[in-house]
Amino acid sequence: MSAGRPSAANKKYADWAWGYFFVAPTVIGLIILNIYPIFITLIMSFSKSAQFGKFKVSGPENYIKLLSDPEVGAAIRNTLVFTLTSVPVGIVISLVLAALMCQKIRGVGTYRVIYFMPVIAAPAAVAMVWRLMYNTDYGVLNQVLRAMGFQGISWLSDSRYAMMSVVITAIWGGLGQQIIILIGAITNVSHSYYEAADIDGASSARKLWSITVPLVSPSIFFLLITGLIGALKQFDIVYMFYGKRTAPGLGDTRTLIHKYYVEAFDVLDKTYASALVMVAFLIILVFTVIQFIGQKKWVYYDD
Template sequence: MNSQEKKAGLSWRIKDWIAGYVFIAPVTIGLTVFYIWPFMQNFWFSFNDVNKFNVTHFIGLENYKQLLSDPEVFQTFGNTLKYVVVTVPVGLFLSLVTAALLNSNIKGKSLYRTLYFLPSVTMAAAVAMVWKWVFNGQMGILNSIITSLGGPRIGWLIDPKLALYVIMLVGLWMSVGYNMIILLAGMQGISKTYYEAAAIDGAGPITQFFKITVPLLTPTIFFVMITSIIGGFQVFDVVYMMVGKLNPAYEATQTVVMLFYRQAFDYGYKGYAAAISILIFGAIMLVTLIQFVVQKKWVNY
């Protein structure tokens, strides 16, 4: 190879290098401006006392010390964990069953898929307002049906023992359709030859589901589980819209993201709120790492 050929090859490599960075530049800039830099700034704020004008005063670990001694943090974190523990497995089960049914040969399955997916693309504020009217203790549709049958009115959203479970129900209604689409896509990627061979061996639909569908769908199931856990830890809008601050059930339904919002925007304690957000980030990262470890052991098994 002569010198001209070497120069031509080097020129092409430089052009490819430049073209590659040009193509990834929009995404890189977007991630840096809207994700990486705000996270770094938020992490710095967690070690500072930040006033309403974003003037910082370094106080070290004081925000984290207050975080570990604040009973409201433990209560809201407990509410969030309860929400995650209930909605994630129940939602995964419902999504898996729904996806399996809509993956079979039934009439109108395209219509059913659309109907199940619609709640996922509806604005959370609109969903919360509709369900708040349904569960209204005085004029709600549900209580009207119960009283017409001779039953008592139930304070669905003002009873501390019931309000969080009502919100869980709304959260499931919103998330099942989205997870169902992801699982359905995973199911359609499984070769039909596995099912044909299993049918020849005499395996029924239930056996095929547990012996073929679930094992081969494991990566998709774990993806849905991780995204559901992350979404559960970040639940805010539905709770905020359905349960007001003057509601007797507010403390029983307040999530850790709601506490972050109150500390940052209602009280103006932005440094303390930043520490709460770092706690949320750490909890999500820990659960995600555990999920990845469990996934590797499951797949190897």
């Protein structure tokens, strides 16, 4: 590559400089917007709150308070239940739909558009619309149930259904993006595999499980990682559905980040909120590490 160019040493230096120049915007952004705040948050979590974002370093009181706060345990449990149901179920549904939308059927473009629609809407707007649909007295879901002769249910306020309602909304809101990514991956799978399977008489389900899934596993892995991280940070749907404190059903759906938000911006106890968000950070870290170790076993990179 470098043959015929002057002064290899100079050239090397210039390459380095340009390299740093090109990564600088990202690296500087990362330091200012991510890394610096992480350290400040860590320090704040060991501090005592003063007003207007000020704080005094004191000790681990916030973590002690956290252990005795019953809402924290419930929030961690809710967050895990939400994540471990919404992400896997969402990916399975997306995979099946993506596979269907890669078939040669009439109007496939229309289906793709329809499924992508929720991605365009702001998450808060999605939650608002679902909140109206779930309304016990006037919601369209209960009207349909009643028309069919069933009793309406309290989708949001009944502790048996509250989490399910949040999960359904989250899955619906996430489908579009997952489907688009999976369609891209499935389209890239070589047709020769399917032809060979056809000759061996494999069923559609068998082809999906034995050919498509392994070959799109890098994409599934990508969706799983981003999905889990996103789900562990769930806030918007719960907040739009339940507000801050008094709504029935909030106890069954309050997530760690929702609890963090209320402590930081309603109670204005920024240091306790920092401790909560450090816990969330640790949980996300653990999930990510497990996945990166696990991926060696089941992700198939087609080089």
